[in-house]
Amino acid sequence: MPDLAATVTIQLFNGLVVGMIYALIGIGLTLILGLLDIPNFAHGALYALGAYLLLQLLGLTGSFWLGLLIAPVVVFILSMLLERLLIRPLYPVGSNYVLLFTFAVSVIVQELIILVWGPVGFSVLPPSILAGSVELGLFSYPRYHIFVMLVSVAVILALWLLLERTRYGAIMRAGIENKTMVSALGIDVYRLFTLGFGLGAYLAALAGVLMAPIRGLMPYMGVDILPFAFVVVALGGLGNIIGAIAAGLIIGVTQSLTTQFWPQGSTITIFAVMAAILLIRPQGLFGAR
Amino acid sequence: MKEVTRREFLKLVGTAAGIAGLESAAFGCQVAGQVGGPGPQPPQEVPMLGIWPFTGAFADVGPVLDRGMSLALEEWGYKVIGRPIKYVKRDDETKADTATRRVEEAIETEGVKYVIGPWSSGVALAVSEVAKRRKVLHFFSGGTEDISGKRCHRYSFQWAAHAYTAADTVIKTFLRENPGAKRWYLLIADYAFGWSLEKYLKLVGEKYGVQVLGADRHPLGEREFSGYVSKAVGARPDVVAMVNFGQDAIQAVRTFYNFGWQPKQPLIMTWSAGVEELVQLEPEMRENVWVGTNFYYTIDTPVAREFVKRYREKYGEPPGYAPAAAYGMTRLVLRGIEKAKSAEVPDVIQALEGWEGEDLLGKMRIDPRTHQTLRPYFFLRCKKKSEMKDQWDFADLIGTGDTPQPRELNGCQDIGSL
Numbered sequence: 001m002p003d004l005a006a007t008v009t010i011q012l013f014n015g016l017v018v019g020m021i022y023a024l025i026g027i028g029l030t031l032i033l034g035l036l037d038i039p040n041f042a043h044g045a046l047y048a049l050g051a052y053l054l055l056q057l058l059g060l061t062g063s064f065w066l067g068l069l070i071a072p073v074v075v076f077i078l079s080m081l082l083e084r085l086l087i088r089p090l091y092p093v094g095s096n097y098v099l100l101f102t103f104a105v106s107v108i109v110q111e112l113i114i115l116v117w118g119p120v121g122f123s124v125l126p127p128s129i130l131a132g133s134v135e136l137g138l139f140s141y142p143r144y145h146i147f148v149m150l151v152s153v154a155v156i157l158a159l160w161l162l163l164e165r166t167r168y169g170a171i172m173r174a175g176i177e178n179k180t181m182v183s184a185l186g187i188d189v190y191r192l193f194t195l196g197f198g199l200g201a202y203l204a205a206l207a208g209v210l211m212a213p214i215r216g217l218m219p220y221m222g223v224d225i226l227p228f229a230f231v232v233v234a235l236g237g238l239g240n241i242i243g244a245i246a247a248g249l250i251i252g253v254t255q256s257l258t259t260q261f262w263p264q265g266s267t268i269t270i271f272a273v274m275a276a277i278l279l280i281r282p283q284g285l286f287g288a289r
Numbered sequence: 290m291k292e293v294t295r296r297e298f299l300k301l302v303g304t305a306a307g308i309a310g311l312e313s314a315a316f317g318c319q320v321a322g323q324v325g326g327p328g329p330q331p332p333q334e335v336p337m338l339g340i341w342p343f344t345g346a347f348a349d350v351g352p353v354l355d356r357g358m359s360l361a362l363e364e365w366g367y368k369v370i371g372r373p374i375k376y377v378k379r380d381d382e383t384k385a386d387t388a389t390r391r392v393e394e395a396i397e398t399e400g401v402k403y404v405i406g407p408w409s410s411g412v413a414l415a416v417s418e419v420a421k422r423r424k425v426l427h428f429f430s431g432g433t434e435d436i437s438g439k440r441c442h443r444y445s446f447q448w449a450a451h452a453y454t455a456a457d458t459v460i461k462t463f464l465r466e467n468p469g470a471k472r473w474y475l476l477i478a479d480y481a482f483g484w485s486l487e488k489y490l491k492l493v494g495e496k497y498g499v500q501v502l503g504a505d506r507h508p509l510g511e512r513e514f515s516g517y518v519s520k521a522v523g524a525r526p527d528v529v530a531m532v533n534f535g536q537d538a539i540q541a542v543r544t545f546y547n548f549g550w551q552p553k554q555p556l557i558m559t560w561s562a563g564v565e566e567l568v569q570l571e572p573e574m575r576e577n578v579w580v581g582t583n584f585y586y587t588i589d590t591p592v593a594r595e596f597v598k599r600y601r602e603k604y605g606e607p608p609g610y611a612p613a614a615a616y617g618m619t620r621l622v623l624r625g626i627e628k629a630k631s632a633e634v635p636d637v638i639q640a641l642e643g644w645e646g647e648d649l650l651g652k653m654r655i656d657p658r659t660h661q662t663l664r665p666y667f668f669l670r671c672k673k674k675s676e677m678k679d680q681w682d683f684a685d686l687i688g689t690g691d692t693p694q695p696r697e698l699n700g701c702q703d704i705g706s707l
Contacts (some may be wrong), residue, residue, distance in 0.1 A: 090696070225512075
């Protein structure tokens with residue numbers, strides 16, 4: 001049996017990788033929540049849709065990379081249409097209706113997935129250049145997992161740059177801070193919402209595509225990850241990108257270490273940690289609203 | 290500012306919980322609504338309930354269980370001893386409270402006397418209690434030994450092989466093919482069926498010189514197995530044996546594969562659905578995977594061959610353990626009714642106790658003392674992609690075992706009265 005130090009190191013590393021993946025899963029949700037003030041219950045379904053579109057594109061073209069490129073874009077466009085045509089009319093009626101509507105979308109998308117691809121799940125192999133493991137001294141780790149971690153870092157960095165360094169991002173951040181003021185400055189807040197929703201959906205679908213070789217596909221996969229996405233959002237602070245990363249890493253590491261020392265408790269510990277932190281800081285780690 | 294956020298968060302959580310509840314209720318109503326007939330049934334009819342998981346952790350299995358039971362009923366023309374059979378279906382959502390509620394409701398409103406299912410062992414123990422209280426015949430197929438063990442009673446029957454039989458078949462056959470592989474690591478689903486098999490893998494393992502280096506339990510519905518795999522791999526076993534099911538098992542196999550465990554090292558799925566799980570994996574992920582199962586479609590008995598043929602003709606794919614179990618249990622209940630020449634539950638129970646015959650799995654017998662079906666368990670070796678003759682040619686059937694649980698280990702002291 002390996003010694004304690006080696007074991008903890010392995011699980012810590014695993015926790016960081018899994019944590020960045022959780023952050024990626026949650027980032028789209030926190031963006032939409034921050035911008036539109038609604039918990040997007042369709043987030044899981046959009047994640048699933050991304051994965052299933054990848055499956056379809058893999059079948060058509062045999063290329064994972066083409067799927068990675070195209071599937072999230074398709075979801076981006078569909079989501080913007082959805083927001084513009086069906087969600088926007090609900091804003092004046094109240095946020096509860098928007099929330100319920102996103103829940104309806106999640107059920108509809110899930111059932112559509114079953115209608116089109118059936119109730120039985122699928123597996124996807126990682127693309128061949130990313131197959132196999134990498135030797136890291138103490139242990140070997142799947143190449144594809146490391147790839148997804150790095151992509152998550154890159155995506156979140158790109159998102160951060162978009163929000164912090166572009167005019168568009170500044171408008172979005174302002175929208176997260178104070179919608180009324182942004183509107184008063186003459187900016188079309190509704191168009192902001194449509195693009196913001198699309199961007200959040202794009203990130204959800206991207207996560208779904210990237211996760212397909214790791215988690216496979218099945219119609220309820222969205223329902224499976226939604227609680228974790230919400231944990232990342234609540235723990236990190238609504239609408240906060242840095243918060244999402246911190247939260248993801250915390251729950252990733254917590255889960256991996258718990259699996260090592262108390263295997264039965266891996267899932268419950270995540271929620272216990274979230275509850276504990278929120279008791280002390282209800283706005284989340286980096287929440288300011 | 291702080292207060293507003295807390296309120297917002299509680300609202301969020303409250304709504305989420307409410308919505309989760311709504312969704313389950315909505316689906317349940319949808320499945321229940323499929324079956325017709327308000328009010329009490331004409332006395333002629335024999336209502337039989339299939340309590341299956343159409344949603345929840347085992348949602349992919351519900352539809353095929355339904356197929357299996359329907360196929361058996363079709364073969365009999367939906368009639369037994371000259372009376373029409375009414376097939377009642379309910380979704381248990383893979384939850385004990387939903388299952389017991391829906392079984393009670395089916396007994397109340399449809400007059401159900403025969404309950405087949407559920408699929409989950411945890412849910413089955415709850416349903417078994419209802420069967421005992423309401424005096425309806427209950428046939429279950431699953432890994433928990435308690436149904437024919439310490440929770441035994443006259444109304445519940447176990448179709449699946451006993452966990453002891455399964456463990457014995459798996460260990461014995463695997464070691465025959467891999468003689469040196471004595472250091473085992475176990476990954477167990479943390480609930481009833483997992484605990485039973487874990488216990489017998491360790492007990493029977495001792496008999497064969499197996500050293501269990503470690504056994505980790507994972508929560509039912511777990512999807513993140515990287516931590517478990519790292520831990521198991523770190524212990525450097527010769528083989529990892531898993532006791533889990535459905536999506537949990539599939540995800541675990543995927544993760545072991547991604548971490549490079551198979552095909553270099555062997556992975557055992559101790560109690561698998563066979564076809565239903567293997568079809569959701571890529572062939573590369575299945576290489577050097579060994580599978581213990583209650584049914585495989587290449588079993589060579591007259592009943593099995595006929596069943597597989599009809600199932601394939603109708604559904605375009607071979608049946609796995611789930612539909613075979615539903616089919617097998619329904620057959621036994623119908624044969625029991627026929628033997629008793631009565632559809633009264635006590636008569637059928639007595640007809641089934643000690644029943645012996647050739648059926649789906651070959652020679653089968655129902656132990657009157659425990660209501661355990663004594664029958665073979667099967668062990669498969671998955672094929673490499675290049676060895677597969679068609680998309681369904683997942684594995685070779687390489688061994689069977691039917692060693693029953695030794696009497697002294699059985700927890701059923703007194704099966705009781707009717």
